[in-house]
Amino acid sequence: MGTNNELQTRRTAAIPKGVASQCAFYAAKARNAEIWDTEGKRYIDFAGGIGVLNAGHSHPRVTAAVAAQLERFSHTCYHVVPHELYIRAAERINALMPGTAPKKTAFFSTGAEAVENAVKIARCHTGRPGIIAFSDAFHGRTNLTLGLTGKVKPYKVGFGPFPGNIYHVPFPGAARHISAGESLRAIRNLFKTTVEVSGVAAVIIEPVQGEGGFNVAPAELIAGLRALCDENGIVLIHDEVQCGFGRTGRIFASEYYGVEPDIITMAKSMGGGFPVSAVSGKAHIMDAPSPGGLGGTYAGNPLGLAAVNAVLDLYEEEDLCGRSLALGERCRTRLENAAAAVPRIREVRGLGSMLAIEFMKPGTDEPDAEAAARVQAAALADGLILLTCGPAYNNVRLLYPLTIEDALFDEALDILEKALRSQA
Ligand SMILES: Cc1ncc(COP(=O)(O)O)c(C=O)c1O
Known part of the structure; x- marks a missing residue:
């Protein structure tokens, strides 16, 4: 396979630089919360392939389900020959969706x-753009x-023009000095200044922002959006691609808000490492597009759906949501103790096991991305993979497998705490 240095040289020659990698070592093997590189060094994985591995690397039950499906058939294209796996997974997700309205997926x-x-x-449902x-x-x-993403660097730079009819309003938060009421007012203001309300099809929001910094939407905002959408015939879309599938201690973070x-x-951890995603919603809305309007050659691929069904079994039988809450609690206590000794840490925030540590330059309102990067580097040197996030990358975020063994979790928290305390 080659050493890390050899692979780094080949990679630089063969792969565009726009495809960046955080780590300069190359994966050879991974199990649950551990990953080994081509030189045999072991790392504890608190990135989970960016939130994909709530059920861990290569969970034996997911692997077995996919292997068994591979023996049966790997592709039919659902639009040509449908299969029961799709129906079963849809029925199970419909049953898990918050609220009482009938759902389709x-x-x-x-x-x-x-x-x-x-x-x-x-x-299609609203006839609005x-x-x-x-x-x-x-x-x-x-x-x-x-176009929908609300962060220019590095995602949008050089890639425009983007589609029109997209309007951004501020996400609330203490660091931004914006309240939920101000965000809601910004939307109502849009209706006065920029777009007529009857031209708006949807509001899309992450109940807990992922890349944006693990910012938890205030209950007042979600309730206000629900009311505003109801008043004006607008579709409320919750993007739970990162915060879904048990990360916050509920299958969907939306469940915390008591709104439908x-x-x-959803995507990421629903497939236990296999590329599969879903749109689930109120049946009368989901049924708006006519036959043939939705899908794709690989959409609903049998291997991905075998993984989804196995992951859903795990959530039911191993109570991964309960585990998310328990691990999150343990982790938060350790982080808050460390934070008390490190003035650069402004906040430990999140829900369940979706936790981030925010760094600000002491005594200022200035994000401290360097401190977050130093923590990330110190942890990596000790064998723990961490990700950063937030508009200025001044947050360290935790996306460990919920299946992580207790002893390994403690080992990782020791490394993390040491890295955090090094910034005191
Ligand atoms: C909230 C959210 N939505 C959408 C996406 C895009 O998902 P993908 O990278 O699978 O296309 C991400 C990816 O990080 C995400 O966090």
């Missing part, structure tokens, strides 16, 4: 594809989802 391959299709469905999104949102890297979104997009 369509499958795709990536998070961006799910978001694109949610927008298509909302536009406009979409309202939030600052610091991340919705994907396709042209439409880049019209549509939820």
Whole structure:
């Protein structure tokens, strides 16, 4: 396979630099929360392939389900010859969706594809073009989802023009000095200054922003959006691609809010490492596009759906949501103790096991991206992979497998705490 240095040289010659990698070592093997490089060094994985591995690397039950499906058939294209796996997975997700309205689910391959299709469905249902999104949102890297994304660098730079009829308003938060009421007022203001309300198809929001900094939407905002959408016939889309599938301690973060979104997009951890995504929503909205309007060659691929059904079994039988809450609690206590000794840490925030540590230059309102990068580097030197996030990359975010063994979790928290305390 080659040493890390050899692979780095080949990679530089063969792969465009726009395809960046955080780590300069190359994966050879991974199990649950551990990953080994081609030189045999072991790392604890608190990135989970960016939130994909709530059920860990190569969970034996997911692997077995996919292997068994591979023996049966790997592809028919659902639009040519359908299969029961799709129906079963849709029925199970419909049953898990918040609220009482009947639901329907369509499958795709990536998070961006799910978001694109949610927008298509909302536009088709309402007959309107406009979409309202939030600052610091991340919705994907396709042209439409880049248009929805509320962060220019590095995602949008050089890639325009983006589609029209997309309007951004500020996401609330203490660091931004914006309240939920101000965000809601910004939307109402849009209706006065920029777009007529009858031209708006959907509002899309991450209940907990992922790339944007693990910012938890205030209950007042979600309730206000629900009311505003109800008043004006607008579709409320919750993008749960990153915060879904148990990360926050509920299958969907939306469940914390006691409102029923019209549509939820999901991907990442629903497939246990296999590329599968979904759009689930109120049946009468999901049924707006006519036959043939939704889908794709690989959408609802049998291997991905075998993985989804196995992952759903795990959530039921191993109570991964309960585990998310328990691990999140343990982790938060350790982080808050460390934070008390490190003035650069402004906040430990999140829900369940979706936790981030925010760094600000002491005594200022200035994001401290360097401190977050130093923590990331120190942890990596000790064998722990961490990701950063937030508009200025001044947050360290945690996306560990919920299946992580207790002893390994403690080992990782020791490394993390040491790295955090080094910034005191
Ligand atoms: C909230 C959210 N939506 C959409 C996406 C895009 O998903 P994908 O990278 O699978 O296209 C992401 C990816 O990080 C995300 O976090």
